[in-house]
Amino acid sequence: MSFLSADDLIYGYMNGIFPMADADGTLYWYSPDPRAIIPIYTYKSPKSLRxxxxxxxxxxxxxxxxxxxxxxxxxxxxxxxxxxxxxxxxKAYTDLHHLGFAHSVETYIDNRLVGGLYGVAIGAVFFGESMFHTVSNASKVAFHYLIEILKQQKFDLLDTQFINDNVRRFGAVEIPKSDYIQQLKRAISKKARFTEASIEHLFMHQ
Known part of the structure; x- marks a missing residue:
């Protein structure tokens, strides 16, 4: 592969694989077994976040x-x-964003970006990629609203790839790769739309 394209990403996600770059920039594709997911409909935000x-x-x-x-x-x-x-x-994910498949949830203070997360939405699956914060709780709040959007838009699966302490605090669990692929195939064939139009509704009912 000479370069990573948006089409490569779509094909990869639909088949349960995703890319990561090594320290020297070399790209590798991964398909972990077991796979980490976050159950969307049992997630509850921490009391400390309320x-x-x-x-x-x-x-x-x-x-x-x-x-x-x-x-x-x-x-x-x-x-x-x-x-x-x-x-x-x-570049590849930004191209995917322009095609309407990659999305970000962002947190701001005084019009300054202080945290957020991004991922890919295909069918009723959201593939979470990464998050960051420069202010305490900024990424946790972004994740809270991600979950609320996924619930409202009736997504079925939130993939978080690898288990670690960061995703475990959001309720991530590991499932066998075979189970993940079955869930992926079912959810990817459904229609769901990741849209910013739901944010005002969420603020009214948070």
Missing amino acids: PILNKSVFEIRINADFNGVMRGCAAPRQGDDNTWISDEII
Whole structure:
């Protein structure tokens, strides 16, 4: 493969694989077994997050700065200069965003992007990719609204790829790859729409 394209990403996700870049930029495709997912309809936001949601500490936007979210996710983390989000990956996912398949949920304070997450929506599956924050709780609030959108739009599956402490706190569980593929095939054939139009409704009923 000479370069990563939006079509490559769509084909990969539909077949249960996804790319990550090595430190030198080399791309590899992964299909973990077991696979980590977050059950959408049993998720409950932590009690500690409720005051932050009720006070509307953050402004929430959808797809307003997709590239900015990817750049935030690609930035070095504390104590770790490595990133799997290369410039090639950023370009491919930004192209996918322009095609309407990749989306971001963003948190702002005083019109400044302070956190968010991005992923890919195909059928009734949302493939979560990465999140970042520069202000405490910014990514947690973004995740809360991601879940609310997925519930409202009747998504069936939230893929989070690998299990780790970060996704475990959001309720991630591991399932066998064979089970994941079965769920993927069912959910990907359904129709669901990831849309920013639902945000005002969510604010009215949070």
